[in-house]
Amino acid sequence: MEIKVKINGKVYQDNIDADMLLLDYVRSKGCYSAKRGCETANCGLCTVWLEGKPVLSCSVLAMKANNKEVTTLEGLEEEAKEFGAFLADEGAEQCGFCSPGFIMNVLAMKNELENPTEEEIKEYLSGNLCRCTGYMGQLRAIKKYLEQKSKGE
Amino acid sequence: MRVVNKPIRKKDAMMLVTGKPVYTQDIAPKDCLVVKLLRSPHANAFIEDINTTIAMKVPGIECVLTYKDIPQKRFTMAGQSYPEPSPYDHLILDKHLRCCGDPVAIVAGENEKAVDRALKLIKVKYDVREPLLDFTKAKDNEILVHPEEDFKALCDVGADNKRNLCSTGNFSYGDVNAEFEKCAHIVERTYHTKANSQAMMETFRTYTHMDLYGRLNIVSSTQVPFHVRRILANALDIPKSQIRVIKPRIGGGFGAKQSVVSEVFPAVVTIKTGKPAMMIFSRSESMTNGSPRHEMQIRVKVGSDENGVIKAIDMYTLSNAGAYGEHGPTTVGLTGHKSMSLYAGANAYNFDYDVVYTNTMGGGAYRGYGATQGIFALESAVNELALKLNMDPVKLREKNMTAEGQVMESYYGELCASCALDRCMEKAKEMIGWDEKYPCKDMGNGKVRSVGVAMAMQGSGISNVDVGAVEIKLNDDGFYTLMIGASDMGTGCDTILAQMAAECLECDIDNIIVNGVDTDQSPYDTGSYASSTTYITGMAVVKTCEKIRQQILAEGARLLKTEVENVDFDGQKVYTLDNSSSVTLSEIGYSSYVAGGGCITASESNFSPVSPPPFMVGMVELEIDKLTGQVEIIDYVAVVDCGTVVNTNLARVQTEGGIAQGIGMALYEDIQYTKEGRMINNSFMQYKIPTRLDVGKIRVEFESSYEPTGPFGAKSIGEIVINTPSPAISNAICNATGLIMTELPMTAEKIAMGILENEKN
Numbered sequence: 001m002e003i004k005v006k007i008n009g010k011v012y013q014d015n016i017d018a019d020m021l022l023l024d025y026v027r028s029k030g031c032y033s034a035k036r037g038c039e040t041a042n043c044g045l046c047t048v049w050l051e052g053k054p055v056l057s058c059s060v061l062a063m064k065a066n067n068k069e070v071t072t073l074e075g076l077e078e079e080a081k082e083f084g085a086f087l088a089d090e091g092a093e094q095c096g097f098c099s100p101g102f103i104m105n106v107l108a109m110k111n112e113l114e115n116p117t118e119e120e121i122k123e124y125l126s127g128n129l130c131r132c133t134g135y136m137g138q139l140r141a142i143k144k145y146l147e148q149k150s151k152g153e
Numbered sequence: 154m155r156v157v158n159k160p161i162r163k164k165d166a167m168m169l170v171t172g173k174p175v176y177t178q179d180i181a182p183k184d185c186l187v188v189k190l191l192r193s194p195h196a197n198a199f200i201e202d203i204n205t206t207i208a209m210k211v212p213g214i215e216c217v218l219t220y221k222d223i224p225q226k227r228f229t230m231a232g233q234s235y236p237e238p239s240p241y242d243h244l245i246l247d248k249h250l251r252c253c254g255d256p257v258a259i260v261a262g263e264n265e266k267a268v269d270r271a272l273k274l275i276k277v278k279y280d281v282r283e284p285l286l287d288f289t290k291a292k293d294n295e296i297l298v299h300p301e302e303d304f305k306a307l308c309d310v311g312a313d314n315k316r317n318l319c320s321t322g323n324f325s326y327g328d329v330n331a332e333f334e335k336c337a338h339i340v341e342r343t344y345h346t347k348a349n350s351q352a353m354m355e356t357f358r359t360y361t362h363m364d365l366y367g368r369l370n371i372v373s374s375t376q377v378p379f380h381v382r383r384i385l386a387n388a389l390d391i392p393k394s395q396i397r398v399i400k401p402r403i404g405g406g407f408g409a410k411q412s413v414v415s416e417v418f419p420a421v422v423t424i425k426t427g428k429p430a431m432m433i434f435s436r437s438e439s440m441t442n443g444s445p446r447h448e449m450q451i452r453v454k455v456g457s458d459e460n461g462v463i464k465a466i467d468m469y470t471l472s473n474a475g476a477y478g479e480h481g482p483t484t485v486g487l488t489g490h491k492s493m494s495l496y497a498g499a500n501a502y503n504f505d506y507d508v509v510y511t512n513t514m515g516g517g518a519y520r521g522y523g524a525t526q527g528i529f530a531l532e533s534a535v536n537e538l539a540l541k542l543n544m545d546p547v548k549l550r551e552k553n554m555t556a557e558g559q560v561m562e563s564y565y566g567e568l569c570a571s572c573a574l575d576r577c578m579e580k581a582k583e584m585i586g587w588d589e590k591y592p593c594k595d596m597g598n599g600k601v602r603s604v605g606v607a608m609a610m611q612g613s614g615i616s617n618v619d620v621g622a623v624e625i626k627l628n629d630d631g632f633y634t635l636m637i638g639a640s641d642m643g644t645g646c647d648t649i650l651a652q653m654a655a656e657c658l659e660c661d662i663d664n665i666i667v668n669g670v671d672t673d674q675s676p677y678d679t680g681s682y683a684s685s686t687t688y689i690t691g692m693a694v695v696k697t698c699e700k701i702r703q704q705i706l707a708e709g710a711r712l713l714k715t716e717v718e719n720v721d722f723d724g725q726k727v728y729t730l731d732n733s734s735s736v737t738l739s740e741i742g743y744s745s746y747v748a749g750g751g752c753i754t755a756s757e758s759n760f761s762p763v764s765p766p767p768f769m770v771g772m773v774e775l776e777i778d779k780l781t782g783q784v785e786i787i788d789y790v791a792v793v794d795c796g797t798v799v800n801t802n803l804a805r806v807q808t809e810g811g812i813a814q815g816i817g818m819a820l821y822e823d824i825q826y827t828k829e830g831r832m833i834n835n836s837f838m839q840y841k842i843p844t845r846l847d848v849g850k851i852r853v854e855f856e857s858s859y860e861p862t863g864p865f866g867a868k869s870i871g872e873i874v875i876n877t878p879s880p881a882i883s884n885a886i887c888n889a890t891g892l893i894m895t896e897l898p899m900t901a902e903k904i905a906m907g908i909l910e911n912e913k914n
Contacts, residue, residue: 039437043837091160097404131405
């Protein structure tokens with residue numbers, strides 16, 4: 001079937017199989033930041049934004065993005081660098097495989113929640129699994145990042 | 154120190170956090186054949202007949218391979234130095250299927266749909282046999298997991314396939330029975346630990362292609378590139394010179410990728426077809442046919458005098474190798490040696506073990522490598538001994554813990570040259586508020602808060618086996634290239650090795666560029682496992698820097714037209730001792746690139762006759778709901794002695810991550826099988842790993858000793874950190890409820906049932 005999707009500001013038109021997943025579609029367009037970590041919508045590695053809202057691209061059909069706008073980490077280069085620097089300064093990216101999906105959700109949280117508490121942060125991001133870090137370094141990075149953001153720097 | 158012992162950013166950090174394509178699947182050629190396996194639905198069966206004719210007719214299918222098409226040369230997938238202690242019990246494709254998911258056929262095609270279709274069209278007639286699933290009944294069982302005649306063990310590990318034995322052995326020091334007779338208090342208990350999945354976020358994956366020289370290139374997510382080269386040459390029966398292995402970035406390993414799990418399948422396809430091929434394990438495959446932690450049953454007997462001084466320890470470990478013996482004979486050893494050695498003052502030790510084959514998934518290496526299971530058992534027994542003595546478990550440990558200067562008879566007779574276990578205990582007590590909180594506090598709402606304690610140790614590399622080497626080159630303009638043979642799998646070894654080089658060469662870390670593993674270019678390194686990289690390869694960096702420094706001095710002296718005795722090097726320039734003239738490193742670099750200048754490059758390898766243990770103390774505060782048995786982790790405190798901390802950030806994150814994994818193992822991670830031997834919980838939906846809501850607060854501090862044989866006094870950090878949660882949480886559960894937990898995971902159900910049982914009595 002025919003779809004027309006805007007990915008990171010660029011419009012693509014394709015004839016795709018009806019069962020193609022959004023994750024495979026964005027990867028086929030070179031957006032390799034989105035990863036597959038499970039097949040059961042549990043890990044959060046494939047998180048992208050659909051119309052500005054985070055979705056698990058492994059559980060969304062590509063055709064659902066027809067006439068819509070998809071954002072991956074490749075489209076948020078500056079924001080990724082800005083928050084990523086905080087993560088890097090904690091050593092909390094470790095293997096880095098979960099980082100893009102995690103960062104997509106952190107950036108979505110920043111847009112959605114104002115001054116989130118520690119509990120709200122943990123809950124918002126509970127669907128982003130990480131096996132390396134034990135989550136503490138990620139939390140330190142988020143707090144420092146949000147603090148800087150709230151100062152308007 | 155300027156660069157070592159600092160929180161330096163990982164060299165690859167910014168590429169990773171901006172989502173750049175750096176992992177195996179991201180960089181694979183787009184025309185790779187998709188490779189998948191037809192996997193056995195039975196735990197024990199023989200292929201009577203297999204027909205691939207129809208499957209081959211599916212459009213887009215390149216090849217369908219069965220055992221008839223594959224070299225029948227047994228090997229082990231364990232990434233260990235040759236000769237491997239793991240028996241040669243594996244074939245790429247075998248007529249005998251020994252566990253559910255064992256590969257029956259390899260299918261390669263142009264796209265996933267075609268491959269999936271072909272998989273369904275392979276006709277197989279199985280001769281299904283009764284599986285052997287209970288590892289406590291495996292030894293001398295009439296069902297043989299490896300009845301084949303060509304089974305062989307290269308090392309004397311006590312393997313006997315006609316008895317289902319992967320390995321058997323004993324260690325003894327002193328007379329335990331005589332000591333136990335003199336003991337005032339004895340605890341004897343059997344513990345059961347389960348198989349766990351490493352659950353690294355990037356599953357097993359490899360792509361292969363033929364390069365312009367006609368050699369097989371393997372790009373793989375592996376911890377052991379050099380072992381992959383050797384193992385594949387064995388398995389494929391081709392010369393090692395025809396294989397090149399490249400390691401890109403890795404999405405976590407934790408030991409899983411110390412076995413050759415995915416590499417052989419695309420490699421066979423590329424050899425047969427000449428085309429690039431890629432195999433990506435699904436999460437479910439990674440769960441059902443990966444390389445999990447060995448399930449074990451461990452009997453511990455520990456005795457003390459009336460004052461709580463431990464006199465003797467006796468342990469027997471029965472380990473479930475599963476269908477294949479990867480890492481079976483070696484993991485079991487650590488259950489004894491790396492637990493009993495926490496108590497070096499005992500007069501006698503005995504340790505016996507059997508590793509048995511069953512028709513469950515073959516085990517492998519998982520962070521902690523047997524020490525985790527052994528420490529859970531022994532530390533739990535020591536906590537029970539404290540209970541018997543009516544003594545604070547911290548005090549009992551303070552009386553008995555291994556100290557610097559002691560000879561550890563149960564640890565290969567090694568001298569404990571560096572140990573700050575006493576300071577770790579003191580610090581942990583203070584951080585968690587042990588004296589105020591021990592043993593528990595009833596919260597008045599049906600919940601009890603309690604604390605628990607455990608100690609742990611590990612090794613630093615495998616003594617007299619592991620080898621690490623690096624090469625350093627000086628380039629024009631005076632920057633260095635550090636060639637590394639150890640696998641950075643997210644742990645940050647590329648960075649910490651560069652830190653050490655920058656420290657030695659008195660330069661900025663940005664002046665050292667690193668080059669990860671390519672077996673054609675990197676100096677030989679056994680690989681990243683056994684907590685070896687910082688300690689073993691780190692020392693190779695120190696040695697190499699000493700050598701290259703001499704070359705820089707010599708070249709500087711030549712350019713300054715003086716003797717080498719008259720000059721020194723400060724990292725930026727070589728200068729005459731009378732300060733009359735100097736030449737910059739940049740100039741030396743340029744001069745080495747033109748006629749007359751010498752090539753400035755050095756490579757040193759390193760091994761160690763000892764494996765100095767890091768030590769740590771873990772303390773947990775948790776809350777138990779007495780009605781439901783639900784455990785909530787409130788606070789976890791870890792104080793680690795890994796010698797000098799090379800990178801304070803990375804060591805901290807390693808510790809936090811290890812503890813989170815350990816919490817999962819303690820409370821809910823458990824590989825379960827149906828009565829037919831099929832794994833039940835083969836997804837993250839069912840096999841739950843901790844989320845950020847489950848780990849409470851984890852706090853880490855370091856109390857460093859100085860290891861004289863390590864680089865800058867460093868020991869290891871990677872594995873030890875997973876060892877304390879199971880025994881510490883068990884201790885806290887006991888302090889809250891009086892329950893002695895003997896089986897992992899300690900689920901809410903087991904705790905609630907235990908509380909009910911207690912109330913009945």
